[in-house]
Amino acid sequence: MAFCTDGHETAAVDYCDTCGAPVGGQSPSATTNLALCPSCGVPSEGRFCENCGHDSALPPPPPAPEPGAPDEHEAATLGETREPPDLDGGPVWVATVTADPGHYARMQAQQGPDLDRVEFPGYYPDRRIPLRGPNVLIGKRSASQGLHPEIDLSVAPADIAVSRSHAMLHIKGATLTVTDLGSTNGTCINESPTPIAPKTAIPLRDGDRIHVGGWTTITLRAEPS
Template structure:
């Protein structure tokens, strides 16, 4: 019969069946020197560490992985977070305004519905942060199930904007605009010529999209 360091009889020959103390010393002998717990490093005399509960009969735990150093000069990415998910990534922002110059160009072209379009007396600028990847430009219609991300049905509404007029697409640092076959077309940067329908056109920071009779949407990047 074996005895543990606490004097208990044990059928096990390595650790006591009663208290878990190590086997190997006879009852009445001096207590062994304390060992260090392989898990937390605290002094431990029994099988189970009184500090963290580690079972010394089990293999020592693997070392903790090294802490990666976070670089302060993290990559700044347009349209989403960088590789390290930094908080200073940039986002695209659409600013919707009533544009008198665009209104004059459209009236001169005498396109569909433009004889019924009036320039609004008051139209406060609207800033809309873009949440990709696809952002629909148009006018809301509950009956047709159309719910644009940039909703131009807000009064005073531009009646020359189609329900599903155009769509912005964000992919990485690239932003494109595609006209969806709208009635009055989509123009860029004061050009009177509409872009080809159903064709993605790349955009740059500061580009302006002209839709409807007087609506201009300016795309810019801002810190996220």
């Protein structure tokens, strides 16, 4: 078997059938002063490969991750999302978001701001959200305002009567409170048509229901950690 002047093994006897260089070079194993380029595999003399320009003084690239294995950033992200919530040894609070026809009827009877434009959704699957303390914002996501609520009610079909920063849950161990942040349509608890006082923390118990917007109800459950 012949070799071209660039070190490729070739079946042709005149020009390399790999790169087109003239045949007549030596086998890489017979070239004592040349090393194979780690980038393209061609015998190279000196720091820079004459074939691809690779700089042999650079450190080798990191090994490629195994198929299906997360990279460093993904592993860090997964580690963050899997970190258990800080609940001081208390239960894990879970919020279930539903479209509530009873709350919708009460709000329609009140005819508050925006409620004349609120329509009850034809389909709204329940959403179950484990809560991570100590503070959990209820509202709507807004990239321009830097709002990223833990209970994001901007998911379609969205309740247009929910304020961007509507209410805040505060978790400390087994204790849970809700505070209305001055929302347009207020925050009610357990089928009451009367909104709670804004800027005032109201204690909650396992099974309590928070009503916001025109038809959204959030049921709180304390589950074993």
